[in-house]
Amino acid sequence: GAVVSQHPSWVICKSGTSVKIECRSLDFQATTMFWYRQFPKQSLMLMATSNEGSKATYEQGVEKDKFLINHASLTLSTLTVTSAHPEDSSFYICSAGMEGSEQYFGPGTRLTVT
């Protein structure tokens, strides 16, 4: 089956620093990758849709200057949390797939900002 990886799986950073999270499709090419944020015991909140070669589409309420998304290739998308604050602490999950088709989810990255 299709595999999506995320790196790192867990990161702790100090307030004010930036953190980059990678999402890779390991054995398939993904034209579309989605980034989600999940708070404890809650569902996933879609943050943005990342299309290879074009700018990401952000959901309402998500600051695009704070959450920088780059879909550099058909197998890699990155999410950079800039100037992180404790309220950015969360579980970040990506999914990858072809548009309109099944999405495969990554294992998630737990970000803790101290």
Place this chain on the structure above:
Amino acid sequence: SQQGEEDPQALSIQEGENATMNCSYKTSINNLQWYRQNSGRGLVHLILIRSNEREKHSGRLRVTLDTSKKSSSLLITASRAADTASYFCATSGNQFYFGTGTSLTVIP
């Protein structure tokens, strides 16, 4: 706004009983997927049902899809304590949306 809404929000049953979860959506879809998430862990893809399918089985899982009612159900038969998790539906079509989830607790 959320496209996929699960019902019930929480479900608690005894081991061996069947568990049924429902999902409703709003727009046309290409397929609908069910996922499981154990506490603090990533998502596990359970089953995908396409818009032209009405029912699908995988082990103890049975999924139905009614496109006229824009709803799907996930049935877990002979539940086990290890089935305790949150279950989410997700739809793919013009857009991809994720539901709010049903928290299932199976009591040993």
